[in-house]
Amino acid sequence: xxxxxxxxxxxxxxxxERVTLSCRASQSVRRDYVGWYQQKPGQAPRLLIYDAxxxxxGTPERFSGSGSETEFTLTINGLAPxxxxxxxxxxxxxxxxxxGQGTKLEIK
Amino acid sequence: QVHLVQSGTDVNSPGASVKISCKASGYTxxxxxxxxxxxxxxxxxxxxxxxxxxxxxxxxxxxxRGRITITSDTSTDTVFMDLSSLTADDTAIFYCARGGLxxxxxxxxxxxxxxxxxxxxxS
Numbered sequence: 001x002x003x004x005x006x007x008x009x010x011x012x013x014x015x016x017e018r019v020t021l022s023c024r025a026s027q028s029v030r031r032d033y034v035g036w037y038q039q040k041p042g043q044a045p046r047l048l049i050y051d052a053x054x055x056x057x058g059t060p061e062r063f064s065g066s067g068s069e070t071e072f073t074l075t076i077n078g079l080a081p082x083x084x085x086x087x088x089x090x091x092x093x094x095x096x097x098x099x100g101q102g103t104k105l106e107i108k
Numbered sequence: 109q110v111h112l113v114q115s116g117t118d119v120n121s122p123g124a125s126v127k128i129s130c131k132a133s134g135y136t137x138x139x140x141x142x143x144x145x146x147x148x149x150x151x152x153x154x155x156x157x158x159x160x161x162x163x164x165x166x167x168x169x170x171x172x173r174g175r176i177t178i179t180s181d182t183s184t185d186t187v188f189m190d191l192s193s194l195t196a197d198d199t200a201i202f203y204c205a206r207g208g209l210x211x212x213x214x215x216x217x218x219x220x221x222x223x224x225x226x227x228x229x230x231s
Contacts (some may be wrong), residue, residue: 001169001170006130030214030215031215033214033215033217033220035217036152037218039153044203044221044222044223044224045153045203045218045221046135046221047217047218047219050217050219051217056217056219078135088153090153090155092214092215092216092217093214093215094214095158095167095213095214096155096167096169096170097143097155097158097214098155099145099152099153099155100152101152102152102153108162
């Protein structure tokens, strides 16, 4: 099983700031099959980024993903008020899927 | 438009079993894998398992093997997740999510999710 470690656990930021979230895999993820999800309280997760860097339908351009093999990042350029939420990375490069433990973005 | 509609809130006693349903619509049910994900209160997402609705073939996360069973009913386009030997640690929201096109069980993200089913385990 591939273990995904996200950092940091919590970030306190202000609207308009740029933020980069990290996701590190315990082994190389086949074909960089990593996704990023946003979850708000009381809601199901929402796919933002897939295949490490592709924006899902409806994902604002301020969200971007990058990385390869074991190191992946999600960057938000100019935080909007609605972006304060929990973000999870996921690997789907093998038949045993795994998620990271999440990074919470909170308003400073 | 893909819709995944799950069964409602459930309350169970320790040691009991729970069976949650996920009814799919808006696509050809047997073409896509379906997954189950658990989220304990205030905690992260845990992948539980996957089913090929056409063949019924399943793969489960090591953590749940032995007490999880995922099945499908192609006559009603519904997938079921049965979890036995419940403990208080199983109190959680359970989500179904659509995976990728057959036949490859890996390599696809979760674009569509059910609304979640809250399961409470308490004596």
